[in-house]
Amino acid sequence: MxxxxxxxxxxxxxxxxxxxxxxxxxxxxxxxxxxxxxxxxxxxxxxxxxxxxxxxxxxxxxxxxxxxxxGVFNRIFEALAAKGGRSDQLMIDATHLKAHRTAASLFKKGMFPRRIGRTKGGLNSKLHAVCDDRGRPRVMLLSEGQMSDYKGAALILPVLPKTKVLLGDKGYDADWLRQALAKRRIATCIPSKANRKVQIPHDAALYRRRHKIEIMFGRLKDWRRIHTSYDRCAHTFMSAICINVS
Structure with missing residues (x-):
């Protein structure tokens, strides 16, 4: 071939x-x-x-x-991710994936959801992901582009794998998220937002390891039908993402 x-x-x-x-x-x-x-x-x-x-x-x-x-490709991803074993460090982040006009048309009609929303950058979807310390995805969630990072984290939290520390950027600096993780005995390495009255310290050296999830997103977008979505249905677009990371 x-x-x-x-x-x-x-x-x-x-x-x-x-x-x-x-x-x-x-x-x-x-x-x-x-x-x-x-x-x-x-x-x-x-x-x-x-x-x-x-x-x-x-x-x-x-x-x-x-x-x-x-849901075949989703099950393949879930099964392979489960075989990754426990990681003491997990990283959470989200990225926007642009929707082509052919994918965005008729997004309010049909049996299956589109997961396409409107932001300042146009119509797009948002991929929320949790990776281990080697940059391997463990949990993924596709949402409308306008969903905030911490709302995506709230949906991921129930299925978050066991770990010792969670790394995230300022978009995840929310008191309720820190408290929810503390109840599960998970430490946080999340920088404080500029408008927080009392800044919460974080381990800067540990935070630098978060680049691995950014690298994962970069490799994901190397695939052209993922970088720009041509699929009208969220389940087909998510299947393409699962194929990439599997």
């Missing part, structure tokens, strides 16, 4: 247990089709532009949409 993406047999063994069972006629080779999905998302292609080596482009598109609705 030349320089085209093709998952290795070892990679397939890790994710195959989470594929749906095939009923009736055997489906087209999973390795080829999943590799084609990755190639399209990484390079920002239209589905009809997928190389013929991966098989029919309709099969690639239909497999991606059907498995996205079934």
């Amino acid at each position: 030349g320089d085209l993406v093709l998952l290795s047999e070892a990679q397939m063994r890790r994710i195959e247990p989470y594929f749906p069972l095939s009923h009736g006629i055997p489906r087209v080779d999973d390795r080829r089709i999943v590799s084609g999905i990755i190639f399209v998302i990484r390079n920002g292609l239209r589905w009809c532009d997928a190389p013929a080596s991966y098989g029919p482009h309709k099969t690639i598109y239909n497999r991606f949409i059907r498995w996205s609705r079934l």
